[in-house]
Amino acid sequence: MSAISIQNVDVIFGSNTQKSLAMLDDGKNRQQIIDKTGDTVGVHNASIEIKAGEICVLMGLSGSGKSSLLRAINGLNETSRGKILVRDGEKMVDMANCDSATLMHMRSKRISMVFQNFALMPWLNVLDNVAFGLEMQGMSKKERHVKAMHQLKLVGLDKWADKLPNQLSGGMQQRVGLARAFAMDTDILLMDEPFSALDPLIRTQLQDELIELQQNMQKTIVFVSHDLDEALKIGSKIGIMESAKIIQYDIPEEIVLNPANAYVQDFVAHTNPLNVLKGHSLMTPIAELFEDEQGLHIDPKQNIKLLLDNHQQLVRITANTLELSMQYCPDDQDISSLNPHAITLAPPDINMRRAIEIKHHTGLPIILALRDKVVGILNDNNFYHALLGKHFSVDLNEPEQSTAKVI
Amino acid sequence: MNWITEHKIPIGSAMEEVVDWLTDNADFIFDAISISLEWLILNIVDFFIWLPPFVPMIATAAIAWFVHKSVPLVVFVVCALLLILNLGYWQEMLETFVLVITATSISIAFGVPIGITAAHKPWLYTILRPILDLMQTIPTFVYLIPTLVLFGLGVVPGLISTIIFAIAAPIRLTYLGISKVPKDLIEAGRAFGATPFKLLYKVELPAAMPSIMAGITQCIMLSLSMVVIAALVGADGLGKPVVRALNTVNISQGFEAGLAIVLVAIILDRIFKAPNAKEEG
Numbered sequence: 008m009s010a011i012s013i014q015n016v017d018v019i020f021g022s023n024t025q026k027s028l029a030m031l032d033d034g035k036n037r038q039q040i041i042d043k044t045g046d047t048v049g050v051h052n053a054s055i056e057i058k059a060g061e062i063c064v065l066m067g068l069s070g071s072g073k074s075s076l077l078r079a080i081n082g083l084n085e086t087s088r089g090k091i092l093v094r095d096g097e098k099m100v101d102m103a104n105c106d107s108a109t110l111m112h113m114r115s116k117r118i119s120m121v122f123q124n125f126a127l128m129p130w131l132n133v134l135d136n137v138a139f140g141l142e143m144q145g146m147s148k149k150e151r152h153v154k155a156m157h158q159l160k161l162v163g164l165d166k167w168a169d170k171l172p173n174q175l176s177g178g179m180q181q182r183v184g185l186a187r188a189f190a191m192d193t194d195i196l197l198m199d200e201p202f203s204a205l206d207p208l209i210r211t212q213l214q215d216e217l218i219e220l221q222q223n224m225q226k227t228i229v230f231v232s233h234d235l236d237e238a239l240k241i242g243s244k245i246g247i248m249e250s251a252k253i254i255q256y257d258i259p260e261e262i263v264l265n266p267a268n269a270y271v272q273d274f275v276a277h278t279n280p281l282n283v284l285k286g287h288s289l290m291t292p293i294a295e296l297f298e299d300e301q302g303l304h305i306d307p308k309q310n311i312k313l314l315l316d317n318h319q320q321l322v323r324i325t326a327n328t329l330e331l332s333m334q335y336c337p338d339d340q341d342i343s344s345l346n347p348h349a350i351t352l353a354p355p356d357i358n359m360r361r362a363i364e365i366k367h368h369t370g371l372p373i374i375l376a377l378r379d380k381v382v383g384i385l386n387d388n389n390f391y392h393a394l395l396g397k398h399f400s401v402d403l404n405e406p407e408q409s410t411a412k413v414i
Numbered sequence: 415m416n417w418i419t420e421h422k423i424p425i426g427s428a429m430e431e432v433v434d435w436l437t438d439n440a441d442f443i444f445d446a447i448s449i450s451l452e453w454l455i456l457n458i459v460d461f462f463i464w465l466p467p468f469v470p471m472i473a474t475a476a477i478a479w480f481v482h483k484s485v486p487l488v489v490f491v492v493c494a495l496l497l498i499l500n501l502g503y504w505q506e507m508l509e510t511f512v513l514v515i516t517a518t519s520i521s522i523a524f525g526v527p528i529g530i531t532a533a534h535k536p537w538l539y540t541i542l543r544p545i546l547d548l549m550q551t552i553p554t555f556v557y558l559i560p561t562l563v564l565f566g567l568g569v570v571p572g573l574i575s576t577i578i579f580a581i582a583a584p585i586r587l588t589y590l591g592i593s594k595v596p597k598d599l600i601e602a603g604r605a606f607g608a609t610p611f612k613l614l615y616k617v618e619l620p621a622a623m624p625s626i627m628a629g630i631t632q633c634i635m636l637s638l639s640m641v642v643i644a645a646l647v648g649a650d651g652l653g654k655p656v657v658r659a660l661n662t663v664n665i666s667q668g669f670e671a672g673l674a675i676v677l678v679a680i681i682l683d684r685i686f687k688a689p690n691a692k693e694e695g
Contacts, residue, residue, distance in 0.1 A: 078601075081605055083601055083604060083605060111607045111608075111609060112607070113607075114604070114605060114606060114607035115606060115607030116607075118605075119605070119606065120601075120602070120605040120606075122598050122601065122602060123598075124598055126596075126598035126599055126601065126602035127602075128599060128602075128617065128620065128621070129621075130620045130621070130623070131620075139602075139606060139616075140606035140607070142616065143603075143606045143607045143608045143612060143616070144607065187606075191606065197605075
């Protein structure tokens with residue numbers, strides 16, 4: 008069930024909207040439209056569905072239209088054409104075409120927002136800042152202070168309630184910004200590069216806190232970021248934007264494994280795949296391994312061989328003819344408790360970071376098995392490959408460009 | 415080239431005709447304004463004069479204390495007022511004070527809303543700007559004459575001239591304050607469902623308050639600088655002894671009255687300056 012449904016949305020800034028829309032339909036690009044009409048195209052033909060409870064990250068360079076699209080969702084930016092349906096209880100409200108009373112209602116009951124530069128009122132203390140949105144709803148002072156205090160406790164700032172925002176560090180100010188948004192009790196949260204103005208350590212910390220808070224609250228979050236690592240870490244879906252268009256909208260792993268074009272690939276090349284990639288996308292499938300009568304050669308250096316029966320079930324593993332013991336490592340097992348001398352079997356969707364940790368712990372390759380059926384193995388060269396960004400599918404639209412990038 | 419001087423463009427006489435027309439046809443309006451304002455001001459002045467001097471003195475000191483919590487300021491206020499009392503300018507000081515406060519109140523009552531509207535409607539400010547420039551640069555005596563004709567001799571033409579001269583400050587600084595409100599604060603207000611009215615009261619005005627307060631302080635100072643000119647058209651107050659001293663070349667009277675004006679100026683400035691303005695600059 009969609010919480011937000013964005014349908015063929017165009018956002019144009021300027022006064023000649025109709026003319027600019029006509030030019031867009033004629034296939035003119037952004038620059039041609041600015042030259043002719045003076046209007047800037049913020050978003051061009053964006054369509055995405057965001058399910059309830061999802062974190063959708065809009066990603067792109069500055070000027071790619073990600074913030075423009077985000078601001079169209081709560082009507083801060085006017086939608087020039089298209090529909091933005093947002094769930095309001097049982098019905099869907101079109102934010103692009105509604106009266107101002109509906110807009111106020113949606114903004115105070117359904118959608119709240121967190122800003123890049125915090126946007127806290129400098130003359131209000133922390134508590135009143137958190138209560139700001141509630142005050143706009145018309146809640147009484149006593150009631151909103153109780154609610155705001157509760158939110159401040161959640162972000163661990165209740166001791167700072169009577170301080171002014173400029174007495175707080177950047178990270179704390181953004182926690183106040185988060186508390187202000189959470190206090191509204193809305194199902195949808197818009198976050199416009201909320202952590203970009205913070206230093207890396209605080210940023211990571213707040214990302215973790217957000218993920219943790221989200222597990223309890225299950226809000227629908229639209230998050231704008233220019234940092235793919237951040238997007239991969241927190242997003243359940245990622246929309247990559249380039250010059251006003253959404254060029255790929257997919258789950259994180261698909262973005263990393265199958266970038267839609269060279270622009271996305273360029274982003275992916277600079278990202279850390281550890282948290283995103285799964286074992287099955289890195290592994291060497293058993294069909295590609297060298298096989299003799301003793302079994303599959305999975306590690307020529309240590310002379311480790313793997314013998315399978317006809318149903319791809321494991322019979323035995325040998326290292327220099329000595330039989331190795333085996334252990335199964337499910338996703339929730341502590342790696343330090345594994346036997347360092349036994350070879351490890353893991354599910355194929357093990358994430359890359361965990362696989363590397365196991366490899367480091369045992370020094371042995373990892374066997375990926377799906378319900379007793381061995382599907383592939385993970386060894387050093389698979390990891391190196393991924394870290395060097397060679398895990399893309401090669402047949403991209405512009406092969407010359409992609410080889411140029413590898414060099 | 416004689417024809418240039420021979421055919422004089424009738425700017426001056428046109429203006430005169432306008433004023434004449436106003437005197438002939440709208441006299442009752444100006445009379446009504448004049449009479450009611452004069453009645454108001456004189457009654458307020460009478461009330462203050464009726465009070466024993468220590469009442470306004472303590473009240474001012476108390477305001478200074480509650481706004482700024484500064485002992486030196488309170489001591490200064492009390493000493494300055496005692497000195498004015500001692501020099502014998504107590505009544506004149508009260509008259510000046512009431513004139514300044516009335517002029518400032520009227521300037522704020524019109525100036526702040528105009529400034530807010532101008533910040534929201536850029537075309538209005540485009541029209542306003544040359545008018546404000548004109549009001550501030552045109553020599554005071556020039557509009558003193560028509561105000562004198564329209565409102566008659568007394569405190570009201572002085573008050574009106576003072577307002578014309580001083581109202582530009584609150585308009586400009588309100589405009590500046592409101593249009594400089596950070597965009598993300600406005601967005602935050604709107605994103606949390608503020609109506610335009612709430613946005614103005616809960617976001618724009620508080621954010622612009624330092625600038626608006628600076629406009630008000632400036633307005634007070636500009637009003638005070640008009641005291642002597644207001645005295646020329648018959649307004650009572652500290653300007654009168656200065657004018658009289660000028661006419662009779664009375665150095666001691668001129669100096670004393672001048673000192674009293676300066677003291678009133680400092681008191682008003684220090685009290686109305688925003689409490690944190692000192693730290694900032």
